[in-house]
Amino acid sequence: MAYDFLMRRSYKAYGAFVLLFAALRGAEGGIIMKFKRWICIMVCACPLFLTTACGEPAATASFEAEPSASAQYQNGFEEYERPSVEDLGKFIQTPSARDYAHMWWQDGFNKGERAMLFQTGYYGMKVNILKASLTNLGVINEVITESAAMTQEPERIKTMPAVSMSYSLEQEGEEFPFSYVQPVDGVGSRIMESGRYMQSMDIMSLRFRGMADAVSGRVEIKAQPRYFSLHFSVHTSEKMPQTGMSFKLNMAEEYSIMERSGDGRVIILRSAEGDGLAALLPEREDVSARLEGTSMIFECAPMEMELNEFNGFGIIFLPLSGQSLAQAEAERAGMFALDIEAEQLAPREGREHEVTLDSERGLYVIDISGMSSGRTTDFAVEKRRNDYDRLCFTIKNNSGQTVKAALLFSKEKGEFGVEGMAGMLRDVQTGEPIGVQVQTSKNWHKYGSDIAQNDVKRYLEGIWYHGYTLLEVPAGEEVSYELTIAYSQWGETYSASHAQLCLAGWGGNLQKWETSALGSSGENMCYDAEMAHATGAFINDALPFATLGGIDGSGMKYNWSNGASGGNFLIYYNQSGSRVGLKSVRTWFKKQGPNLTEVIYTGVTDDGAIQVEYKVNLGRSNDFAKNTHTFSYTFLKDVSFSRLAYYSIGSDDYNTGLWRELAVGNLEGLCDFTIGDTLYNGIITPEYPQSGQYIGGGDMQRIEIEGEGLWVAMSKAEVLTERYGTPSNRMLNLLEFSGSINGREYSKPALNLRYTHQYDGYNQVNVYSLSAELGPSEDVGNKIEAGSRVTGVVQYINLPNFKDWYYGGNQTLESLPEEMFDSWKLAHFIAQGEHFEASASVGRIIQNYPLIVETAAGGEAAYISIKGGLGYVPVTFTGLNSYSGYSLMKKTEDGYELVDQSVHGSDYWQTWFDSEKGAYELTFNVLHSGEPEQIYEYKLIKD
Structure with a gap:
């Protein structure tokens, strides 16, 4: 080691x-x-x-959550008190609850003001893309945690003190001021990086009055928890004289107190109340700064412009909450x-x-x-x-x-x-x-x-x-x-992973795109939270794990599989038949792997009527990529709708699979249901129409499936184009549901089944497909009253079409008979296995899917029993005061034995420090057979 x-x-x-x-x-x-x-x-x-x-x-x-006890610390900001963690004889990292950054479109991508909002634990700012300018900037003095910031009203950022910016180039004494942003391929900004510690974007191309079209400007904004940077650069494809560059940041009139360090590397504008902004200059002799009134001016001496490269300079900005010039200098010196x-x-x-x-x-x-x-x-x-x-x-x-x-x-x-x-x-x-x-x-x-x-x-x-x-x-x-x-x-x-994927080099609208995967041989699911890429789908590319791709399984092992893509969380059409989108969509990359991912999204509908919260998880495993999706809706106003779904597998305009069998069932097996005057014995043989519509041709069917559980399977796939190969089979599996709607309680949603139709211009082919929606029951009608609330947990799983196409090595899956594949029987088996019952004799079960156990104090932190479970079941233990010295034990005929899945030592669990609770979480994945009646017992002990 x-x-x-x-x-x-x-x-x-x-x-x-x-x-x-x-x-x-x-x-x-x-x-x-x-x-x-x-x-x-x-x-x-x-x-x-x-x-x-x-x-x-x-x-x-x-x-x-209510905020915990806080105190004033030497950095000038109010902070949470340091948690009491185990003394290991060395300094222990306990990340601050204020050390985070969020970035989101105020009104949604390409809507409203075209404004991007940033919020960290210490400051907030608003950026107007069309002007390539900060328009609002302010300090955040009180403690607002990362989770609390997810649902905070954006007015806090939008009403911060006003600022403005300008840019200029200079050649041989002639000035060329910034004129406008000329979007690249119709898109004026790109999201480059997004996560807890860095939110970054750029704006281009900036055009300058009197300057040739060969010259293109770029502004890069990078927000870290405590400070942010602005980098101004220019790209030219033609030789040009030495060029000077400058930009100006104009603060609000209350920021009239000017301060400057002796060496000129720190300048400050502040208000009489003490709030302000410090600019920290880089270690470059050709970059200087000066103060004029309530403006900061930054200049870079004329330089030779390298052809076909971005040439420029950057400044770090440190929002202040009463800190002195000496403190700002000390921060830079540090x-x-x-x-x-x-x-x-x-x-x-x-x-x-x-x-x-x-x-x-x-x-x-x-x-x-x-x-x-x-x-x-x-x-x-x-x-x-x-x-x-x-x-x-x-x-x-x-x-x-x-x-x-x-x-x-x-x-x-x-x-x-x-x-x-x-x-x-x-x-x-x-x-x-x-x-x-x-x-x-x-x-x-x-x-x-x-x-x-x-x-x-x-x-x-x-x-x-x-x-x-x-x-x-x-x-x-x-x-x-x-x-x-x-x-x-x-x-x-x-291993499981979920991360933001930059789209530079791919094209499209170049906004935030996320990908999750088991292993590293392709994607398993992609997410477009802003729905910024013209698919109309929150869930985009969806591919099976460890499944041969190509035409009829002709692909190579450990290469990309064939997708059966598309899906959505909320689908909401108002009474007029117009789809209502989301705004203020925020993303919290809470856990990015390798045992269990957790990414949370919040937002509100454009009409301000429904507040949404989504959570996506993917667990480390070797059978399937079991994408576990949790949705929660709070109805802030009365909502009248013509169409509404809480969740869908498949979407109207992005749905890449053609199947000849659609099956519906519960944990007992296939279920009978009726659409119109037709009774189906659990299976529909699709007859694809030339347009998108609900099966049967009417409105939402609102099918009620009795009994425990609800699953939908799409199998017997056919090749649409050579490019797509043979689409994987797929299934929807409902794990939990709770609805308090119009004063009545519901334990299961209704089911809607739909044909979708889209034209694939790239391959010049019509794409016919199927989708399944979970939505309000018939007796809800077409109106949901304010105060209603809906929550649910589902799984979206892409499946191998045939047994010999699967190569992941899971013994349970490999032991299944061939005839279970490419039929509803595999989906039924998975639904049975994925439903489990958990109890704790020491500690407390606080969530079933994925399983979370709140531990007890002492050497024996938790005793749990799990009945059922399929594949590697993720189990998270919370409330621990250390990352070190814990072991998970499994009960066997010979007593408790260590769960040891290591290959290179200590390489089979995940640790996460909860900055808001001041405690650790450990996540393990325990291997289960899928037998619904089998009981497994575990204990977490402190060595």
């Missing part, structure tokens, strides 16, 4: 600090750190007990007071990695290129599935104050398993995950030869991984951790 490395060597890189993002494609203003080796005593043996600048929570994770060194542990032990300070964006970049290189079909070789990137790094803080070090682990060279990577930080001595998130943002798209090589939209195309984290380092001390990235497997089975 990394322990051995620390016994033999320490590391030191001469650098600087916390500045955001060196070299999306190469570091502008970066400083390459050189490395020196020297023998040392084990770094982590030194106890690090200094109090940090910020403390932590004791709140609950629910969106209705950014440059860190020494960082990193060395590879695997796959090639001993290789040192470069560290780069990006003083224009606010972080240290650790280059992890040249590590694991396996991708897709490479994982057909069994031993490669557990190839991890493992990097041991140490951060030394040479300042007299606690510093939060913002890190970017950057992998931008060569091929690697970008499709499903999951990063985490581990204890260098024990290998245990420490619960600190590593945000994953990535890309794998590249334009074809039809796009000119010097086209500005090629910026950020290609294969890359950006892993962000934020680590606290006490004054005068050092901390060491291991970065581990799993690709195909985590321990004995396939």
Whole structure:
């Protein structure tokens, strides 16, 4: 482990600090750190007990949580008190409840003002895309947690003090002011990265009055929890004279108090109340700043413009809550007071990695290129599935104050398993995950030869991984951790991941796109939360796990499978027949893997009538990608509708599968149902019409399925086009439902079955398909009253068409008879297996799907019993005061035995620190047979 490395060597890189993002494609203003080796005593043996600048929570994770006790700390902001975690003889990372960033479209993509809102634990801002300008900016003094920010009214951000911006170029004494934004392919902005620690976007192309069309401007905005950066750059395809650049930030009139450090590298505008903004200049002699009235002006001296590259400069902005100039200077100095060194542990032990300070964006970049290189079909070789990137790094803080070090682990060279990577930080001595998130943002798209090589939209195309984290380092001390990235497997089975995927190089509207996967051999499900990419679907690409693709299973193992895509959460058409969309859609990448993902979305309908909350989970496993979706709707107003669904598998305008059998059932098997005057014995043989409509040709059928459970299966797929191959089969599985509607309680939704029809212009073919919707029962009518509430948990699972197409290695699945595949029988088997009963004799069950157990204090934290369950069942234990020393035990005939799924030691569970509760969560995946009556007993103990 990394322990051995620390016994033999320490590391030191001469650098600087916390500045955001060196070299999306190469570091502008970066400083390459050189490395020196020297023998040392084990770094982590030194106890690090200094109090940090910020403390932590004791709140609950629910969106209705009341804030916990808070206190004032030296950074000038109110913070949660630091939680009481186990003393392990070294400094323990407990991320602050304020250390997060959100970014969302105010009115939805391409609607309303075209305004993007940002909110972190410390500040908020609004950006107008059409003007390439911040329009509102303000500090947030009180504690607003990441979960609370998900449902906060956007008025808080929209009404912050007004600001404005302008840009200019200068050549040979002539000024060329910014004129307008000319969108690239009709899109004026791109989302580049999105997650807890970094929200970034850019706006282009900026045009300048009097300047040739060959010159294109770009503004990049990167928001970290404590500060943000603005980077202004210019791209030219023609040689031009030396060019100076400048931009101005105009503050509101109350920000009239001007301050400037002696060296001019920090300037401040503040109000009489103390709130304000500090600008921190980069380590570049050609960049300067000055104050004029209530404006900050930033200038870059004339430079030679490299052809077909972006040339520019960036500034870091630090919102202030009464902090003095001296404190702002100290914060900047702290950014440059860190020494960082990193060395590879695997796959090639001993290789040192470069560290780069990006003083224009606010972080240290650790280059992890040249590590694991396996991708897709490479994982057909069994031993490669557990190839991890493992990097041991140490951060030394040479300042007299606690510093939060913002890190970017950057992998931008060569091929690697970008499709499903999951990063985490581990204890260098024990290998245990420490619960600190590593945000994953990535890309794998590249334009074809039809796009000119010097086209500005090629910026950020290609294969890359950006892993962000934020680590606290006490004054005068050092901390060491291991970065581990799993690709195909985590321990004995396939890892789960969910991350934002940059679309530079793909095209479309270039907005936020998310992908989740088991392993790293393709996607299993994609999400378009803003529905910004013209499919009309929240759930987009959906593919089966470990299933041969191509025509009739002719594809290769560990390559992309064939999809059967499309789906939605809320579908709402008003009385006039118009679809009502969502606005203020926010995304919380709460857990990104490798054992269980959890991503939460909130929003409200455009008419302000329905508040929505969605949660998506994917668990580590080797049978199916069991996409578990939770929906919750609160009706804020009376809602009259012509069509309404809580959830659908398949969508009207994105639905890529043609099946010859549609089956409906419960846990007992097939169920009879009636549509119009026709009785079906659980199975419909579709007769596809030439248009989209409900089966039977009328309105919503609102079919009631009696008994326990509800599932819908689509099987016997046919090839539509060679490009699509043979679509996978798929199923919808209802796990839980509760509705309080118009004063009446409901335990199951009604079912609607629909034909969909779309024209595929790319392949010039009509696409006929099926969808299934869960919606209001018949007696609800077409009106849901204010105060009503609906919640449910479903699974969307793509299935292998035939037994010999499946290669995931699950013994239960492999033992099933061939005739169960390509029929409703496989879906019925899964529905039975996925329904389980859980109880706790020590601890408390607080959620069934996925299973969450609240632990008890003491050495025996939980005793649980699970009846049923299929495949690797995720189990999360909450309320723990440490990430270290816990073991999960399983009861056998010989007593309790350790659940050990390791391949390379401590590589089979997941840890997450809950900043709002001040406690840890551990997630395991336990293997069950699918037999509904089989009982499994487990206990979580402290060693």
